[in-house]
Amino acid sequence: MGEHYDYDLFTIGLGSGGTRASRVAAAHGARVAAAEEYRVGGTCVIRGCVPKKMLVYGAQFAEDLEDATHFGWTVEGKSFDWVKLRDHVMRDVGRIEGIYTETLEKHDVTLFHERAEITGDHQITLASGKVVTAKYILLATGARPHVPDFKGHEHVITSNEAFHLDKVPECILILGGGYIANEFAGIFNEFGAQVVIAQRSDTILRHYDFAMRDRLMQLSLSKGIEFLFNTQIEEVVKQEDGMFEVRFKDKEPRHFDCVMAATGRVPNIEGLGLDTVGVKTGERGQIKVDEFSKTNVDYIYAVGDVTDRVQLTPVAIREGQAFADSVFGDKEPYAVDHTCIPSAVFSHPPIAAVGLNEREAKDKYGQVAVYTSDFRPMKNVVADRNERSLIKMICDGASGKILGIAMIGPDAPEIMQAAAVAVKAGMNKADFDATTAIHPTVAEELVLLR
């Protein structure tokens, strides 16, 4: 292939996108090397989806143990040990990191456990000073938490640190209204913390259907989570007793023992050497790529969060796979389809959605038909838990084609994964109506919508 280069491919960053691309390129016969400056697996495995979901499971027991009494169980002396859970989670993260590393090594990918940057045409320099060359370079460096630049911002933690806390905060202020803010609000609230979400705008989860957002907010409020909207932080001051005084622009100061920023993520492009070879970036700092993930420099590609297309693991993986197949495989080059991507918020209860929300559907199609089911799942009835679930299906008024489905309630993400197949395949509501329900389930509501 690129005989006069050291490698056919050099990947910078071994997260979801970089790992998939490196492994697949090697399986296609390419000589691959890759550099990772922190831990193999990247954000998702080390400090994102995976440990987060484990904490969500742990948090759910708070409600399940409470509900158990309504199902006849006596639960005596229950208590929660954060350090035990944290350490279990971290142990499993280490195990998965090992599997990722082993898979790459089995595919003969040469691994450099250090930082890398582009220092010339086809040339990469590692932190140790070693210089290598590659025919193709893949930038898969991901993104990192953005912390707003107010006074005292150095006292604020992000999701990176949240997994390693010594104890559950007693009262935590979470800045931001996106999925990470709402997920950690649910986690810490279930573990007994007093949680306040402070958001600059007047809403949460702005990409989700308003009915789902509203339901999550109502349920979060009923569980004791407080929301401060249209709020801006002026300063965070550390007190002598270790607490933090948070001074707002237009509200009385409040005291917390932890302040966490979940205020978006910025692409990792600093010190990558992009200027050295003239790789173009956009206004959000994202690396600009075409539909085949190619940058403006012919031999340099970029996948995943650093391109800021859709910041989700399965998307980064698909982009990595498509890049490797297209450049090193024997297929025609192909692009990743970024439409109709299902997603979830692992809040308490979770939200999941696919396709357009009602507002987007109305803007695009004008006349839409909306079918809703607002119900209390059987388990919540027995548990005497006053928590209702909501399912919404939005269809094109003329053809009946499903444009989007959204749901909030137990197991919503599990249910939505299957429903997303139907929406992606362009099915109609009539196809759902023609499907017999599995009774009694929560998911049956999807085929019983009127």
Ligand code: FAD
């Ligand atoms: P990353 O996984 O971030 O990997 C990039 C890697 O590059 C990192 O390991 C970094 O150390 C390395 N790197 C950077 N610069 C260099 C350099 N110069 N040299 C060497 N190495 C370098 N997505 C979901 O789909 N579902 C979820 O439930 C979900 N939950 C999340 C929860 C949290 C708290 C967070 C933060 C994210 C979550 N995500 C979730 C998003 C998901 O983690 C990312 O979309 C995904 O990891 C992106 O993969 P990537 O390969 O682009 O980058």
